[in-house]
Amino acid sequence: MKANIGLIGLAVMGQNLVLNMNDHGFKVAVYNRTTSTVDEFLEGPAKGSMVVGTHSLEELVESLEAPRIVMLMVKAGDVVDQYIDKLVPLLATGDIIVDGGNSLFTDTNRRTAALKDKGINYIGTGVSGGEEGARHGPSIMPGGNKAAWPTVKPIFQAISAQVNGEPCCEWVGDNGAGHYVKMVHNGIEYGDMQLICEAYQLLSEGLGLSADEMHSIFAEWNRGELSSYLIEITANILAYKDEDGLPLVDKILDTAGQKGTGKWTGINALDLGIPLTLIGESVFARCLSAQKDERVKAAKVLPQSGRQFSGDKQATIDAIRDALYAAKIISYAQGFRLMREASKEYNLALNYGEIALMWRGGCIIRSQFLNDIKQAYKENPELENLLLADFFVQAMTKADAGWRKAVILGVELGIPTPAFSSALAYYDGYRTEHLPANLLQAQRDYFGAHTYERTDKPRGEFFHTDWTGHGGKTASSTYTV
Numbered sequence: 001m002k003a004n005i006g007l008i009g010l011a012v013m014g015q016n017l018v019l020n021m022n023d024h025g026f027k028v029a030v031y032n033r034t035t036s037t038v039d040e041f042l043e044g045p046a047k048g049s050m051v052v053g054t055h056s057l058e059e060l061v062e063s064l065e066a067p068r069i070v071m072l073m074v075k076a077g078d079v080v081d082q083y084i085d086k087l088v089p090l091l092a093t094g095d096i097i098v099d100g101g102n103s104l105f106t107d108t109n110r111r112t113a114a115l116k117d118k119g120i121n122y123i124g125t126g127v128s129g130g131e132e133g134a135r136h137g138p139s140i141m142p143g144g145n146k147a148a149w150p151t152v153k154p155i156f157q158a159i160s161a162q163v164n165g166e167p168c169c170e171w172v173g174d175n176g177a178g179h180y181v182k183m184v185h186n187g188i189e190y191g192d193m194q195l196i197c198e199a200y201q202l203l204s205e206g207l208g209l210s211a212d213e214m215h216s217i218f219a220e221w222n223r224g225e226l227s228s229y230l231i232e233i234t235a236n237i238l239a240y241k242d243e244d245g246l247p248l249v250d251k252i253l254d255t256a257g258q259k260g261t262g263k264w265t266g267i268n269a270l271d272l273g274i275p276l277t278l279i280g281e282s283v284f285a286r287c288l289s290a291q292k293d294e295r296v297k298a299a300k301v302l303p304q305s306g307r308q309f310s311g312d313k314q315a316t317i318d319a320i321r322d323a324l325y326a327a328k329i330i331s332y333a334q335g336f337r338l339m340r341e342a343s344k345e346y347n348l349a350l351n352y353g354e355i356a357l358m359w360r361g362g363c364i365i366r367s368q369f370l371n372d373i374k375q376a377y378k379e380n381p382e383l384e385n386l387l388l389a390d391f392f393v394q395a396m397t398k399a400d401a402g403w404r405k406a407v408i409l410g411v412e413l414g415i416p417t418p419a420f421s422s423a424l425a426y427y428d429g430y431r432t433e434h435l436p437a438n439l440l441q442a443q444r445d446y447f448g449a450h451t452y453e454r455t456d457k458p459r460g461e462f463f464h465t466d467w468t469g470h471g472g473k474t475a476s477s478t479y480t481v
Contacts, residue, residue, distance in 0.1 A: 387430060
């Protein structure tokens with residue numbers, strides 16, 4: 001009997017997806033560029049399974065039933081194109097190539113169109129959940145050529161996470177829609193992680209709490225409105241002891257890595273003119289963390305605040321919780337607002353409620369909170385911004401005072417809170433009817449004749465003033481991002 005699907009790339013995610021498929025009754029053929037990895041996999045984790053090992057792309061393709069499905073779990077970028085170029089001559093009309101890596105959505109747009117011309121159906125799918133999710137049920141976000149969806153749907157929905165009997169996998173949209181949604185997911189993931197880290201630093205350096213005390217706090221938070229995978233693992237990390245019995249987290253160097261999806265999200269937000277301030281600050285926080293040697297020098301020469309916390313410790317812990325919850329709402333509000341603009345700009349026809357459903361299980365940002373987002377879009381599919389939904393209006397109102405106290409605490413003690421603070425600035429700006437952009441536009445017109453609109457005239461009429469009396473009446477062209 002031939003295999004149902006072939007998979008290329010036996011790194012951690014690839015191996016665990018194969019084992020997941022095997023558990024659900026699908027016969028998988030595997031290939032890896034380093035062919036010895038195939039043999040090691042079959043003799044190790046896949047021993048006794050239905051998995052078929054192959055040692056060439058020709059052998060892989062020959063082992064598959066028609067229409068053939070070949071899934072790539074390889075590094076994004078040129079490697080994907082190289083494998084596509086090698087596979088196309090081996091495939092037939094109607095066969096399917098699936099890219100399960102973190103590819104840039106514009107690359108997926110290009111590949112979908114190019115392969116369609118060759119009669120090959122292409123799917124670019126986001127897969128989230130890390131090693132554990134891949135093995136036991138990830139969140140899967142497929143997009144591309146919809147003609148391929150009926151063929152891969154039974155496999156993808158079977159192996160995905162299930163929440164209340166619903167698979168965390170549904171068709172996202174044409175072309176690069178799946179990878180776009182995964183990109184935004186990863187951007188929100190950057191934000192969630194940075195927010196948790198800022199809460200951690202306020203608790204540890206601000207309040208002087210031990211890792212064990214913070215473990216208890218995060219474990220308690222995980223039983224409430226902040227319940228999520230990232231809060232859960234944070235509690236676990238804080239409880240983990242090194243061989244000497246001391247907290248391992250205290251021995252980990254404070255330099256963070258990144259693979260680029262958060263940066264891509266920020267760049268796309270700038271392209272579309274959508275404020276994505278929290279995620280942007282989260283990316284920059286990682287960049288700053290990487291400048292470890294420079295920060296060590298700066299800490300020795302730049303003055304420190306020298307202030308110490310005094311006050312009601314429990315009330316401050318509650319304020320930090322409120323800040324974490326309110327800023328988390330901002331992160332998702334900005335992320336979904338970006339997807340709304342992208343859906344319009346790129347004609348993606350995204351279903352935001354379905355996206356929230358796909359993120360409820362399996363993925364890194366899975367949380368109880370996503371049910372509230374799903375409900376908000378169920379009540380109003382055309383919702384402009386999550387902050388306008390009744391549930392989130394009430395949540396933000398309740399958390400407002402504590403959020404501000406937490407940011408003030410960071411300012412007073414010299415503890416950086418870039419994500420908490422930028423989220424608060426966005427919130428205050430979003431709910432402000434009148435911003436100082438009137439002065440900004442006057443400045444632009446003064447030095448560059450960029451024109452302005454007037455409050456006493458209809459929108460769309462532009463005016464220029466000769467501010468100096470000798471600037472002339474010619475106006476510069478303008479544009480809107």
